[in-house]
Amino acid sequence: MTNIVIKSEDLGKRYLIGHDSTKGRYQSLQETLLNQLRRFSRSARDIIQGRLHVDGDVVEEFWALRNVSFEVEAGSAVGIIGRNGAGKSTLLKVLSRITDPTEGRVEIRGRVASLLEVGTGFHPELSGRENIFLNGTILGMSQNEIKSRFDEIVDFAEIEQFLDTPVKRYSSGMYVRLAFAVAAHLEPEILVVDEVLAVGDADFQRKCLGKMNAVAETGRTVLFVSHNMAAISSLTRSVLMLDRGEVIFSGPTEQAISKYGSMTQASNVLNEAGQKKKGDHTNIRAARLLSEDGTPLATYLPGNRFKIELEVETDGTRGLSCDLFLVDEKKMRTALGSMSHFEGSTLPLEPGVYTVLMTFEPINLASGQYTIDITTSLVNHSWDHYIENALSFEVLYSNAAGLAWDHRQEYGYGNFSLTFALPTLITHVAHTEY
Amino acid sequence: MTLNEERLLIIEPGRSDQQYWSDLWRYRGLFATLAWRDIAVRYKQTVIGASWAVLRPFLVMVVFTFIFGRVAGLPSDGDVPYAILVFAGMLPWFLFATMLGDASGSLVANTQLVGKIYFPRMIIPGAASMVSLVDFFISFLILFLMMLWYGFMPDIRILMLPVFIILALITGLGPSLLFGALNVRYRDFRYIIPFVIQFGLYVSPVGFSSSVISEKWRLLYSLNPMTGVIDGFRWCLLAGESNLYLPGLLLGACVAFLFLWFGVYYFRATEKSFADVI
Numbered sequence: 265m266t267n268i269v270i271k272s273e274d275l276g277k278r279y280l281i282g283h284d285s286t287k288g289r290y291q292s293l294q295e296t297l298l299n300q301l302r303r304f305s306r307s308a309r310d311i312i313q314g315r316l317h318v319d320g321d322v323v324e325e326f327w328a329l330r331n332v333s334f335e336v337e338a339g340s341a342v343g344i345i346g347r348n349g350a351g352k353s354t355l356l357k358v359l360s361r362i363t364d365p366t367e368g369r370v371e372i373r374g375r376v377a378s379l380l381e382v383g384t385g386f387h388p389e390l391s392g393r394e395n396i397f398l399n400g401t402i403l404g405m406s407q408n409e410i411k412s413r414f415d416e417i418v419d420f421a422e423i424e425q426f427l428d429t430p431v432k433r434y435s436s437g438m439y440v441r442l443a444f445a446v447a448a449h450l451e452p453e454i455l456v457v458d459e460v461l462a463v464g465d466a467d468f469q470r471k472c473l474g475k476m477n478a479v480a481e482t483g484r485t486v487l488f489v490s491h492n493m494a495a496i497s498s499l500t501r502s503v504l505m506l507d508r509g510e511v512i513f514s515g516p517t518e519q520a521i522s523k524y525g526s527m528t529q530a531s532n533v534l535n536e537a538g539q540k541k542k543g544d545h546t547n548i549r550a551a552r553l554l555s556e557d558g559t560p561l562a563t564y565l566p567g568n569r570f571k572i573e574l575e576v577e578t579d580g581t582r583g584l585s586c587d588l589f590l591v592d593e594k595k596m597r598t599a600l601g602s603m604s605h606f607e608g609s610t611l612p613l614e615p616g617v618y619t620v621l622m623t624f625e626p627i628n629l630a631s632g633q634y635t636i637d638i639t640t641s642l643v644n645h646s647w648d649h650y651i652e653n654a655l656s657f658e659v660l661y662s663n664a665a666g667l668a669w670d671h672r673q674e675y676g677y678g679n680f681s682l683t684f685a686l687p688t689l690i691t692h693v694a695h696t697e698y
Numbered sequence: 699m700t701l702n703e704e705r706l707l708i709i710e711p712g713r714s715d716q717q718y719w720s721d722l723w724r725y726r727g728l729f730a731t732l733a734w735r736d737i738a739v740r741y742k743q744t745v746i747g748a749s750w751a752v753l754r755p756f757l758v759m760v761v762f763t764f765i766f767g768r769v770a771g772l773p774s775d776g777d778v779p780y781a782i783l784v785f786a787g788m789l790p791w792f793l794f795a796t797m798l799g800d801a802s803g804s805l806v807a808n809t810q811l812v813g814k815i816y817f818p819r820m821i822i823p824g825a826a827s828m829v830s831l832v833d834f835f836i837s838f839l840i841l842f843l844m845m846l847w848y849g850f851m852p853d854i855r856i857l858m859l860p861v862f863i864i865l866a867l868i869t870g871l872g873p874s875l876l877f878g879a880l881n882v883r884y885r886d887f888r889y890i891i892p893f894v895i896q897f898g899l900y901v902s903p904v905g906f907s908s909s910v911i912s913e914k915w916r917l918l919y920s921l922n923p924m925t926g927v928i929d930g931f932r933w934c935l936l937a938g939e940s941n942l943y944l945p946g947l948l949l950g951a952c953v954a955f956l957f958l959w960f961g962v963y964y965f966r967a968t969e970k971s972f973a974d975v976i
Contacts, residue, residue: 279974357973361709361816364970370709384814387735389742394735401731402815430742 268373269454269485270336270359275368277329277354277509328354329509332368336487341480343496343517344489345524346506352489355506356380356456359487374453374485377404381458383443388432392423392442395431399446413449420471421445441468448475454485459492473498493521494631494661494670525563525660535653538637543649546584546640549617550575553636553655556623563658566628566678572655573621576640580615583643588622591635591653598677599627604641611640628681631662632673718966722818732825736800737832751833752840755792759785762905772906775932776939779848785841786935787904787928789834790866794924795895796830797867801874802891805882809976819969820962823878827871834863841935853937862930865951869923872957875965882968883975903928909941916946923957926950 329351336342344352357363359370360378385402386395396417400410410417418424421442423434431439457476476499480486490496496503496517503520505513513523534551555561556569564570578584585604589597601622603609612618638654639647662671662679671679741747759781766772767780774780804826805812805819812819845851881887902924903911911919919925926947932940 358709362812362814363973365709365711367711372707372709376707378815380814381810385808385811387739389739390735394738398731398735401728402811406727 267338268335269338270334270373270487271371272332272334272359273369275329275332275355275358275370276327276366277351277358277363278366279326279328281324281326327509329358329365332506332509332511334504334511334514336485338374338485339483340502341486341488341500343500343503343520344487344506345491345493345496345503345520349508350506351509352506353380353458354509356458356487356489360456372454375404376454376456377450377452378456379403379447379450379458380456382440382447386431386439386443389430391430392421392427392434395442396446399443400449403447403450404452405450409451417445417449420448420475437468444468444472448472448479452484454487455479456487458489492631492661492670492672493524494663497521497661521660525658534638534651534655536651538652538654539650540652541647541650543640545579545581545642546611546649547577548574548586548638548640548649548651548654549577551638551651551654553657561657563660564629564634566659566662567626569623569626571621571623572636572638573619574638575617575619576611577617578611578615578640580613581642582610582613584611584648585609585641585643586611586620586622587639587641589637589639591637592630592673592677593633594673597637602641604643626681628678629659629662630671630673630676630678631659633658712970718818722820725817725821728817729821729825732821733828736826736829740829740832748836751836755785755788755837756840759788762788766905770906772910775907775909775936775941778936778939779850782841782844782848782850783907783932783936783940784905785844786932787902789837789841790862790927790931791899791902791904791924792837793830793834793863793866794870794927795899796833797827797870798874798877799891799895800829801826801870802877802881803888805878805972806885806888806976812972812976819972820875820965823871823874827867827874830870831867851937852935855934855938857934859931859934862927862934865930865954866924866927868958869927869950869954872954872959872961875961876957879961879965879968879972882972898922898924907932907940908943908946916943917949920946920949921953923950923954926954 332351332355344355346352354363356378357380358365359372360376360380362378362380383399385399387398390398396414397407397410401407405413418427421438421444423438423442426434426438431442434442473495476486476488476495480499486499488496488499500517502515503513503517504511505520505524513520533553534548550573552573553561554571554573556571558571561570572588574586576586583604585602587600587602587605590599590601592598601624603611603620603622611620634657635653636655636657637650637652639650641647741750744750746753762784763781766784767774774783801823804822808822811817811822877887877891881891902922908916908919908925908929920943927950929940929942930947933942
């Protein structure tokens, strides 16, 4: 007897996108009227025949999924990764029967519960208690199942006091906790989860991840979509990687993550379009982001050194310095590195083109996208040549030590490097009540 | 882990057809929960709550009794007080109208569910229709109070009433499914439906007895399925003072079933694309 619980063969999903070929072109009144009439009769035909109607007179096909074939074994946890628009969500929607595939076939053995969003169907006017039942039923639990897990759910969500308050009066944190708590107590044979861990505060995220881990360990099959490589690497053994609707890799998690890293859109060569101010005394001619051993770097693993190599032309003015800003996803400058301000050196006084190599000591950066603004500055602290978004790189996950929880940028710029001495015992305490 | 061969689910283009009706049955728990939700939230944060279910038809009844009974001087059926004649017609009409209004907009109101969870979509308009049934039974109490007030008692025919309640539901369900499905893609129907309901109130024999229609036009008039339903209600409730025009009733029922068939057909044909276009 086979052990395959999900088997997908050449799965494809097509969307039709309509364009209006006449838009923006001069038209006579007669043409316009005729076109309207034609369009109207076509719409009417589509409506009556119950066919999908597409606006516009030129219809373009768009394959959100194409030739997707894979197999999932019982009891395995499989990650699905890919860039935005790679087709991950469409695949989950097809697997959870929300939308029909256009071609291909999937066989699924066992009860599937899909969690494409936390709190689906929550009604703001209803109380927490009522919403637990509502949401539980929507996710496919029976009344008895919900009753037997009710206390656990309330405990998990930490909302005992507010059980009878309408959820519209909940803080967003409470709302998300309750929503996830219900979902976390589903016990299907196959669990399909979209990026739902990206909610709540750090503590709660860790709790959710722990719960997901526990689900995976009880031998249930889990399909898990995420952008969070730390979660993917701690939860799954194998990964399906999608790009533009097609499977481009299927195999062990570690390999998939390193492949994913190399596909990043980060740019390790100078982006000249970012020039904000032309220099009067200097010209930044090139910039490269390198790893410690000198190979081009696009993803940075916290805890390692990295280098930036600049090619700068100077007219020899005294006190010129090369400075860098590290900028996070929210366009906030998070850190400054400077030749003159912190290191006390400047560009040479002899006019010419120089290579400047800077080596960065390990930084424990939070995960996410970063860009670097490169600038030269004069001694009076005004910018000379300024290039915004000159380089970019990505931190796939913050946790070089491989611990599960991923520290993302919203929780701050990074984490401290700490060395812990062994806790030394001061005195024994008989009971621990806090 | 043992695998249950019977639970094999196959997803293919156009495949869901075969298991649709058994799925509908399997998801009855969701149906009940959604119906309960719609009922529970209907009068939340209103001051007089479920009294609205009573007040709306009552006020319309007062106005209609005045305009059709007093001003226009239309005759009642036999000795029935005009107010009771109007209210007996208003009960099925409001059942139909609330159902059509709520159910046809229900899919769009539940966009989140449709886009994120699988279930037979017919559950949503179905559950929404249940709310109108609750309103119906509440306003039914008013009819009994009015009958006590006028000292007018129905006879044994009232036992036939469930048949006409079901006919009213069927009459409402067909257009609800049709308009509900159309509304998903063409929000134009959001504007059409209130108009249909308003128009229908005057076209159907709500404010007057259908016996005022001349014999010549009676069969044509019965093409409106609500005519048969309302006549049926009056026949059941008004102690034999109201006559049942049988050919008209049958014709109306046929129209209602035709609508139901077409509603189900259209709903099923477009259902699979709901998540893509809603």
